[in-house]
Amino acid sequence: QSALTQPASVSGSPGQSITISCTGTSSDVGGYNYVSWYQQHPGKAPKLMIYEVSNRPSGVPDRFSGSKSGNTASLTISGLQAEDEADYYCSSYTSSSTLVVFGGGTKLTVL
Amino acid sequence: EVQLVESGGGLVQPGGSLRLSCAASGFTFSSYEMNWVRQAPGKGLEWVSYISSSGSTIYYADSVKGRFTISRDNAKNSLYLQMNSLRAEDTAVYYCARVMDTAMVTFDYWGQGTLVTVSS
Numbered sequence: 001q002s003a004l005t006q007p008a009s010v011s012g013s014p015g016q017s018i019t020i021s022c023t024g025t026s027s028d029v030g031g032y033n034y035v036s037w038y039q040q041h042p043g044k045a046p047k048l049m050i051y052e053v054s055n056r057p058s059g060v061p062d063r064f065s066g067s068k069s070g071n072t073a074s075l076t077i078s079g080l081q082a083e084d085e086a087d088y089y090c091s092s093y094t095s096s097s098t099l100v101v102f103g104g105g106t107k108l109t110v111l
Numbered sequence: 112e113v114q115l116v117e118s119g120g121g122l123v124q125p126g127g128s129l130r131l132s133c134a135a136s137g138f139t140f141s142s143y144e145m146n147w148v149r150q151a152p153g154k155g156l157e158w159v160s161y162i163s164s165s166g167s168t169i170y171y172a173d174s175v176k177g178r179f180t181i182s183r184d185n186a187k188n189s190l191y192l193q194m195n196s197l198r199a200e201d202t203a204v205y206y207c208a209r210v211m212d213t214a215m216v217t218f219d220y221w222g223q224g225t226l227v228t229v230s231s
Contacts (some may be wrong), residue, residue, distance in 0.1 A: 097173070102157065
């Protein structure tokens with residue numbers, strides 16, 4: 001069982017918006033602004049999409065945005081495109097000895 | 112261009128050992144914290160270990176503590192993971208990942224991964 005809880009799957013049609021949630025505790029998501037989101041296509045390495053809750057690295061489209069409320073972080077993708085179909089993982093710093101925890105991952109299907 | 116290239120994976124029997132390497136290029140390796148992250152077949156990402164830029168600070172996941180050892184050679188621009196007492200549940204693709212210099216525990220570059228299979 002992963003430390004952070006994500007829905008197993010979400011789906012949306014091209015052009016629509018979707019949101020993926022990532023729920024933790026006050027020891028991780030709720031306590032620190034070190035939440036990241038990664039995109040992973042099949043057989044590929046993960047790619048950083050969002051860091052420190054809501055910051056986008058250079059080159060990531062502004063269709064991707066992040067936010068946080070309490071112990072739950074969210075990734076929103078607006079204007080869905082076919083190439084957005086992938087697995088998405090959240091991660092957070094944790095005050096436990098583990099240092100970093102990941103969510104279980106969410107499979108995004110673009111219908 | 113930042114590049115991270117893992118090597119050393121393969122098939123090993125339960126109880127055996129393996130040493131993974133990650134060759135870094137395109138950036139000043141000695142200035143960056145590094146990590147190992149693994150992914151079991153069909154499963155999610157699991158953080159394994161962290162090492163500071165100097166090598167003086169190290170963390171491990173509970174699942175590998177006492178069995179795995181992370182190290183680095185800044186002169187050779189290389190990161191390592193010595194894995195001992197391997198178990199079937201250690202079977203995974205192992206990625207080395209660089210920590211973003213402006214954001215704690217944020218992995219901005221990843222290698223392509225190396226597959227470790229623990230089986231008799």
